[in-house]
Amino acid sequence: MNYFIIYTGYVLILSVLMGISTWKLFKKMGYHPLFAFIPFYNYYIIQKETHHPKWWVAMAYLPIVGPIMMSVFHLFLMKKFGKDSFVQKLLTVILPFLYMAFVNYSKDTELEENNFQLTGEVDSKKKESFLGSITFAVVFATIIHVFITQPFGIPTGSMERTLLVGDFLFVNKLNYGFRMPMRPVAIPFLQGTIMDTGEKGNPKDDPKSYVEAVKLPYLRLPGWEKPVRNDIVVFNYPDDSVHVAIDRKDPYVKRLVAQPGDVMEFRAGKLFINGKPEQRMGDAQVQHAYELVTSSQLDIPALYNIYGFLPVSEYQTNAGFTYIFQGLTDETAKDLGELPQTVSLIEVIGKKGEKDISYYPDIPRSIAAQQRVNSTKINTSSSIFPMNKPWNTDWYGPLRIPKKGDVLQLTQENLPEYRKLIVQYEGNTLENKDGKISINGQATSEYTVKYDYYMMVGDNRDASLDGRFFGYVPETHIVGKPMFTWMSVEGLFANSDSTYQADGLKFRWDRMFKATNTGDPDKPSYWWLAVLVLVLFFGWDFFTGLFRKKNEE
Incomplete structure (x- = not known):
């Protein structure tokens, strides 16, 4: 309820600003000046008088989309009064109420009824039609992006091999209930910042893609399911220190391993929920770090061609050749253990009662666990959760996940x-x-x-910055559920902690439009959904174009 009260307050403020800056213009168009103050109706009049689709007014006050539509309406109104130069358009967009007020209170401002009867009428109409199509495309894409599904890329290897570095997911925002935007004035398609100032700059100083001052409380609309154990979930990183706004924090993707009320525990690297071993889904490729000792050197390129992974460290000792693998599944570990030159294969497990000081983002965890890297490399912002427990990622818990109503x-x-x-x-x-x-x-x-809380852990268990470091994730931070991989490019994130390496870029065609989150290793294809979206977009644009042409005739 607070959300809608605050949002209504913003709408009323905008309506007052609109009225103060345009009431004389409405009067000159033949309407009562008070109509300039009435939400929706003021923009309806503008659309009517400028001969543009009146149904666009329905989007005037939607979060994210609303500011775009308002700018379009303001441009239409200014053109109605002859303010159509590049500078005038720019002022209308960046200083809307100030510039419109200047025009509104200018003594020489008059209607230009014959805008479309001037020389170059055909070219003007073609230009307007083109700009209208571009505007519609941006608005259509923004609505899909904000309210239905959003694309996310995977730059790190915390979910390999279930999800690969270079996978790009479409995430359904409706399954768990749509979370209303908390920063409604923002640049479309940008998550948190407009640009990265680089390693030498402070990330907090990067230009934000949203207006921090215009903020709304958390509100989630009803969905048709709740997040449950084993779901792959996209959520906002709780410990993001750059962005205060929850919906603007960095997006993470992990597996939900424990739901509200569950007790989670790791014993020697194995996950237990409510005292029982975890039940893995059929598509879950859980991985752990291993140390492999061989009597002779391995053919690493051949290993990569067969399994698609490489060791993160290789060195020779008196015992033979030692390889550290950041993440092996049970199946691949079994295969390596059966190689004729294998002397030993040991899963790298931290010592019970020895606390992990911090997550090592630049050093494979398996090496860090063995060598106990120098404290100057510790990322103290990601220490094991909670700070007062002698836990590590292999011996963690038991930890009970809070649920709504717990005392x-x-x-x-x-x-x-x-x-x-x-x-x-x-x-x-x-x-x-x-x-x-x-x-x-x-x-x-x-x-x-x-609120309800959830524990999120990566399938690549020894190379994942997850809930064992930042704690449980509140429902307020949950974005949605991945639907399918719409693109997959190997080698795109060269500096990631992926166990996969590639020379140049390589498209993984077999992964494109394949479903995620099904629990089944045989993934259905969502190519038909992509076709449907394209048909809806171009079909709507085509029929609205015919309708506009008929009206013009």
């Missing part, structure tokens, strides 16, 4: 586990002083959870 009994011991939930995710203040805990200024020993 947490707060103690000094468990406060590090729940502090982020209470403060960062649920918007409270918390003070811990002299052994007493206060929430929102009130001393208390318990807290009632507002």
